[in-house]
Amino acid sequence: MATVTKISKALTSTGVRLPPLPTIRDLVKLYQLRAIKQLSQNFLMDERLTDKIVRAAGNIRDHYVLEVGPGPGGITRSIIRQNPRHLVVVEKDRRFMPSMEMLAEVTQPFMRMDIVQGDILDYRIEKAFPDCSQHDWMDGKRAPVHLIGNLPFAISTRLLINWLRDMSLRTGAWSYGRASLTLTFQKEVAERIVAPILSDQRCRLSVMNQIWSKPDLRFMISGRAFVPKPEVDVGVVTIVPLRTPLTEVHFDTVEKVIRNIFSMRQKYCRRGVSNLYPPDGREELTGETFKKATVDPLARSFQLSVDECLRIVEAYDELSRQHPEIVGYDFRAPKIKGAGARENRDVDQ
Numbered sequence: 001m002a003t004v005t006k007i008s009k010a011l012t013s014t015g016v017r018l019p020p021l022p023t024i025r026d027l028v029k030l031y032q033l034r035a036i037k038q039l040s041q042n043f044l045m046d047e048r049l050t051d052k053i054v055r056a057a058g059n060i061r062d063h064y065v066l067e068v069g070p071g072p073g074g075i076t077r078s079i080i081r082q083n084p085r086h087l088v089v090v091e092k093d094r095r096f097m098p099s100m101e102m103l104a105e106v107t108q109p110f111m112r113m114d115i116v117q118g119d120i121l122d123y124r125i126e127k128a129f130p131d132c133s134q135h136d137w138m139d140g141k142r143a144p145v146h147l148i149g150n151l152p153f154a155i156s157t158r159l160l161i162n163w164l165r166d167m168s169l170r171t172g173a174w175s176y177g178r179a180s181l182t183l184t185f186q187k188e189v190a191e192r193i194v195a196p197i198l199s200d201q202r203c204r205l206s207v208m209n210q211i212w213s214k215p216d217l218r219f220m221i222s223g224r225a226f227v228p229k230p231e232v233d234v235g236v237v238t239i240v241p242l243r244t245p246l247t248e249v250h251f252d253t254v255e256k257v258i259r260n261i262f263s264m265r266q267k268y269c270r271r272g273v274s275n276l277y278p279p280d281g282r283e284e285l286t287g288e289t290f291k292k293a294t295v296d297p298l299a300r301s302f303q304l305s306v307d308e309c310l311r312i313v314e315a316y317d318e319l320s321r322q323h324p325e326i327v328g329y330d331f332r333a334p335k336i337k338g339a340g341a342r343e344n345r346d347v348d349q
């Protein structure tokens, strides 16, 4: 571990020196590193870029930070240099544990660093920071809790939707208050998250994000900066929860309706919405939805504002309280033999 124990950059305010980030050659030697494709491993080894990502999170001094997938620890070092109070890193790949342990040891007198070897999708963030008190959601300030990560692309969209759900229910990281996110996404996904009405990238992810948060695409990083180089460039996005979300309808209902609205991008939005309803009564209920919502059923989904999407959600929510039998309906569910032929015909017409 000669290279890792070499001392390089100082922690500015504490005078503590961090073990330097291993070079690419070190990575190969020390960890017999072959990037594992299933874990979406593309490492960022340029300190200026890792510092820039952490700066995008704003002030984290004395705050609580969770880093997703630290890998060899480039972003981790940038976080530590900003002197958070408590850092938790969650990494699935056991090969990175020794270098994380070394960082935890060096920083131990000045801050708390916990290492979790495991899957971020299973990790309970509400238990991560026992010393962090709850912060009032409605006062102007954000909670001193930040989720930061150069995300594994294979799970980034799923993770974001899970986190938006937690944000809406004020569970997980949002049990502490208005926690913020600073994350990387493949360029196209980053553009979709912030896409405004009428844009080519407008999709379910845009509307879902914009209902509960203010997402910002802060800057792009060329794919060339990563090792190994991914096929695409990468966007750094910050996501700050809105003090007042744009709806009070339950996340699961909103997600279901928005998914249907955007399920057939090139067709009239009426078509996707109609699939929310069982064939018996589909026409009538779809007509009623658009009437209640005062939205043009012949608009395409990308032509709808967040407000129009939410009016459709609210109309569906109201109708499903009047007709409880439609709540569990899923037009993609396997069809019962015999009924299937008829139902498929209805959908295709």
Ligand SMILES: C[S@@+](CC[C@H](N)C(=O)[O-])C[C@H]1O[C@@H](n2cnc3c(N)ncnc32)[C@H](O)[C@@H]1O
Binding pocket: 039, 040, 041, 042, 043, 044, 045, 068, 069, 070, 071, 072, 073, 074, 075, 090, 091, 092, 093, 118, 119, 120, 121, 149, 150, 151, 152, 153, 155
């Ligand atoms: C894109 S790499 C980023 C590594 C490092 N942060 C960097 O910027 O160089 C993604 C990291 O997430 C880890 N990872 C992948 N899936 C994970 C999961 N489900 N839970 C936790 N970590 C995961 C990978 O092992 C890898 O270290």
